[in-house]
Amino acid sequence: MIRTQNLLKKYNEFKAVDNLSLEVKEGEIYGFLGPNGAGKTTTILMLLGILKPTQGEVYLFGQNITKDFLSIKKKMGVVSEKQYLYKEMTAGEYLNFFADLYGVKNRKKKIDQLLEAVNLLEVRNRKLGAFSRGM
Numbered sequence: 001m002i003r004t005q006n007l008l009k010k011y012n013e014f015k016a017v018d019n020l021s022l023e024v025k026e027g028e029i030y031g032f033l034g035p036n037g038a039g040k041t042t043t044i045l046m047l048l049g050i051l052k053p054t055q056g057e058v059y060l061f062g063q064n065i066t067k068d069f070l071s072i073k074k075k076m077g078v079v080s081e082k083q084y085l086y087k088e089m090t091a092g093e094y095l096n097f098f099a100d101l102y103g104v105k106n107r108k109k110k111i112d113q114l115l116e117a118v119n120l121l122e123v124r125n126r127k128l129g130a131f132s133r134g135m
Helices: 040-047 069-073 091-101 107-117
Strands: 002-011 014-024 055-060
Touching (some): 040 055, 091 107
Antiparallel strands (some): 002 014
């Protein structure tokens, strides 16, 4: 389900992730543990296709994420404990991002309908960090 081969991410000469090979089979649970600066977030961003590795391969669902990203991203979902990636996005940008990720057609119309259905159309340009967590 998730496999990496010789994954490397360098920033100039600094190796944030160095030669990581791992395999997580379907049904297994895998946690990323380590001290600050160990490369956990960098690895996850490469697994999600957000960050390109300097070297190595990432496979999700048996497919190479670099070559088959469009078909893979339709099968992916991410739940983050913290919203550090999204708090600067507006509600509209956030919905557009995921609509694009999943290839939603007529997304502007569908986003407007969704925002209207939950009474948030008038705050579509408000940053997510300004909303309460209960929203």
